[in-house]
Amino acid sequence: MMKKCVVVIGEGFFAKETKSFLEKKKIEVFQVNSISELNNDLSSFNAVLSCSDEKNIKEDIFIQQFAVEYKKPFLRCTIDMEKILIGPWVIPEENVGCVSCCEQRFVVAHPQKEILRRKSEEFLEIKNENNLKMDSVTGLFFATIIHNQLELYFQGQKKDMLINAVYVGNQENSHGERHSFLQNPLCATCNLLPGDSPELATINFKEIYKSEERTYRLDNPLLNLEKLRNLYVDYRTGLITHIYRNQIKTRWMPFVVSEMPLFEGDVIEYGSGRTYNFYDSEKSSILEALERYVGMHPRRTKTVIHGSYKQLKDKAFDPKRLTLHDKSQYEEPGYGYIPYSDDLEYNWCWVYSWKEKAPVLLPETMIYYRLLNDNSKPRNRFVYETSNGCALGNSIEEAIFYGLLEVIERDAFLVSWYTKRPLTRINLEDVEDKNLLIITELIEAEGYDIHIFDTTMETGIPSVWVMMINPKENAPVKTYSAAGAHPNPEKAILGALVEVTTSFAIYEEVFLKDREKAAEMVSDSGKVQVMDDHVLLYSHPETLERFSFLFTEESKTKNIRECYKSWYEEEPSMNFTKEVKHLLNVVSDTFGDILIVNQTSSELEKSNLKAVKVFVEGMLTMSFGHQYRRINLKRIQQGENFFRQAVTIQTMDDVNSDPHPFP
Template sequence: MKRNGKYRGRQRYFKYFKLMVDGYTLPKITEKLKIHVSTAFYWRHKILYALRSLGNNQLSGIIESYETHFLDDKIGKQTKITIIGAADRQFLLFGLGEISGETRRNEWGTLLRDEVICVNAIISVVGEGLLADFVCGKLLDCYQVVRQTDFTSDIPKAAKLVVVLHDDWPSSGYIEAEEALQQAGIPWLRGFISMDEGIVGPLVRPGVPGCSQCADDRRFTASPGDIQRAVRSSPAGLWHAAHLLIAETQRVLRGSRAHTEEHMYIINLKTLNSSLHFILPDPLCPVCGRLPDDSSAAANISLKPRPKISADSYRCRPIDDLKQHLAKDYMDSRTGVFNAKMLDLVSPFAGVGVNLPSFLMGDEITGGRSFSYAESELTAILEGLERHCGITPRGKRTVIYDSYNRVADHALDPSKVGLYSKEQHAQPDFTFEPFDHDLPIDWVWGYSLVRKCPILVPESLAYYSSGFGGGFVQEGSNGCALGGSLEEAVLYGILEVAERDSFLITWYAQLTIPRLDPYSANDQELRLMVERLRAVAGYDVHLFNMTMENGIPSIWALAKSVSPGKMNLICAAGAHLDPVRAAKSAIHELAGRLIFLQEKFEAGREHFMQMLDDPFLVWQMEDHVMLYGLPQAEERLQFLLDGQRPLRTFDEEFKRKASHADLTDDLKDTIEVFSRLNLDVIAVDQSSPETLLNGLHCVKVLIPGMLPMTFGHHLQRLTGLKRALRVPAELGYAKEPLTAGQLNPHPHPFL
């Protein structure tokens, strides 16, 4: 009985061993053999002990590599073992005798694939601590290992890989490793412990973007609260992290693609849960970033044909093309450009917000709004990428620092984009300085699409202002747009500039613009949007045509509550070559913020009441909207709400234009309109390697002379701009140009 028991036990060990090599995971093995998980772990140690006792350390190392993903179901199931350096490719298995490679192949079938271990490779292990000791000891079973504690000694030139290991995150980071190994041309892999987490990766290859600094910057930005220095690791956690490192080392040395290529493992040392996170190379990385110098040659824009995706579309690339890439490349709670996603389940339409963390600007939520959550998520990410590119140059390095007077021959005059008045500069605590033509500032290259030549633009106009003051104006996202091509991005940047200019002229001049009948558009989707906003949110929607002399259809949307106690009025705007799309865009802006705004309105009603008498309390973006949630502020919008004017149809207000099959033709027509109006169109390419990864282009469009949208009543920029005075008379709303004293003195209500 005892002998038979040993035989049966050996048979079960063999079945277990075969399942391990076939790639079965722990849950599958325990289920198949009907054994407890603790028994499975015990057998594993017995098998490894038996292999080592037979003097076959290479084979035991291979079996251990399978244990890297032993707790999940992701490991492949077809594995053949080939040991480089074993003369006859034979081995002993638990006293069953010699089994040749051919016999093994025949017995285990064609489910097997090669698993190659290079036993003669030299590995350098740098570091000290338990993790380094454990990994070094295991690697010695299979490789030639050179151990050193730091980089004061040279790394062996023959080393195929350097593994850098610490039991905590080094105070100096991994700058020393980057400097030494980039120069030596040796790939390297790191592992360390951070609080109750283990970090493995990324695998860094010299000259390839995406280094340890990129990984740390992404991790610190996306999850700053999770980065700590204290060490609280368990032996089991260290063991698990070590085996991930060993498995990654083996993949690199046998020429396979490592899991940590462009990725990083984060291991919960308490639960042993391991997650793999994508590391998008940071173009601003001081180690591997390779930004080219900004130049006039690189700023040149040659418009190329961009066929539309359909006859009724104004895009050259379908959003469906990006479904497989946007979330994967940019969304990650621990290392992503965006670290959180929020579904809006209350608003009238499907809304999704993503959080864009930033050391400079703080967290910012960008939203996508459509009729499906899947599409809204994509839109939110695209909106966030646009914001990300607009914060600071990420695709080129600013190199020109000079005064306007010294570069005036080929530079934009900042006075043409709207500055602050002497009265504004005299305000207490006003943080902006008057523009000084002799003061050196940073300049970036843009391109004049009207004059067809490069032009210098102040960097503070081409990118967002920091929000901390300084400089000569506060600049926001006005004119920033992302597109599937440079041409598409420029077109939508122009549309945004036109939308905001139209809104501000209408507001400052209090134009009695035509009110539109939304049902006259003969668009079922638009009709249902209007009806749903009333049925679900309790708001009537009023649409107005605020198109200016440039002819770009621009719509003012006003939502008025049908119930007392809620925000009374909310205003938004939209502009598009198709007026119906402009109307839908404006309604989406209204619907996407209603619930959120209502909560803030109720909490801060007393503060907003004070803004009625003191416009300079309107300080932030949301203050502009909240003020007009008060019923007492409705009288300021009577120039729109006058019920005596008849409704106008879309056909009466908008002339149908010939549709082009190519989006670039639409862009050229639009540029020509501004050329005839003696207005320049300047595009600054804000695209970065991060967006170009998926063929996405980002631009900032400036049209000098048009009114820029500003937030904070004290920051309105009208000095040097005459459009608000001149255009109303040109359009027939006034008999003669207005004076500055006739302009609306109240803060605008733009959402």
């Protein structure tokens, strides 16, 4: 049996009460006021506790590091104003969240994070003298919890220990809750991240088979809602702090939103889930939030290379090959980036080139769209980037596949818009998934029009543009557009349809007060500055005529089975990896190189998830704010030649100059 001997480091009432109670429970306790009294010797103790009446994060981290250095488990116990904090346990040689990870999660999740951050920073240096004074009954209660934690450790019952968790108790009523958190890959104390390298960027494909021919999501038993909630959702310490059903504003589809607060400022990122039921919608909203989390800032490796393209061009991918902003845009209202030159210095990350089958360098600011502040080196962002091409998967192959689908979807939409391409309208009468008919009929019964257009281009992947119109003269939102792409055309339509139906109702309320602003955008495209402005612009009735190219005498209508014969008549391969590689080859042969960034963080690994961002040279990428458009004339001409067998667009003056209507 393990010897029960612990050291309690700290002074005050809480430490004395804890020592007294533990001794009554036959645990040998040695109490000191500070580490210096131990003479750098922890050999006699099984565990180390910090126990203080006054929260001091800096001191707790110092004791934690001291314990870990001597390979002793550490448990933080402290009073924080009216609260008692017990945990986390930090176990040497195990990748578990530490005190610093816990405090960072506290700060980010807090609704007044700037206040808590300042308070936490002060606690790094000074002690708090405004705590409630603990009485003996309260002290006994929380000492009991500490004892229980120690007994769990002595008995090897790690499952119920406060590992990656903290107990938050209330002194006034002795109530408390366990709050789980994930180790922070950016934690300076844990120092987890390896330096970015070619080896870590290399993608090694594995042979993977589908469960069914027409299923493109692989099985993952960890992706049930309960497990996702337990891992990622907690109002005090979770990546996601709040989930709600948006039932009032959305009439046609179950719509669930996951709120994910970001570290800097009061910004909240949202993950949206739109499916046929609330269970899957909630799961989808969590996964979308996670996808955005890893797409904003590197959390898999530490960026280590800084320089210019001119300095690094022997191993770097030329960013100009991915279509940057035209120099004429630099002077447009709202343009906020540094003009690009080959001499501009910035951070670079290793990514995988599909054509070269080798790692290359790509600018960090093109990969991550919301980088945290870094005072050591200037970011020098020179191009607008979004989550375009970001995707999660149950394998790296699946993530790449869905990242490619998003790039294909948006390229097809933008080519259609910039060329004013006449599109074939899709009739859903012979659709397999009758829910699609039910949704469209519900919407049309309320007086709205739904139009589904085929935008499929060179890759052959079914791509669609779904457009909803309110025919009323005083409509608060006149039109709303969305796009989708998937080997199964019905999945492509569903993806766009649920976006349109859930968003339309929300914007009808939001835009009631913004009609004047929308009118200004109609006459001045330069006022379309951010993502929501694109939606607001096309909510205005006067913009309906901009879609006239979709409703001409040339426009055709086809049944879905006629439009996508190959899907309904041919059996896809069971070999998923073979299908992914085939699509990669089709895209790269048609357009150019494909760059793949592995963005999988340790938090995602807990659910066996992978994350990537995919770039395709030569395809159009989505941007928001008209001043940040990224138009590749060669691609537009290539697209026009594909569907017209002729090129009428010779210069940029021939390109549709109106801001795109993509949300």
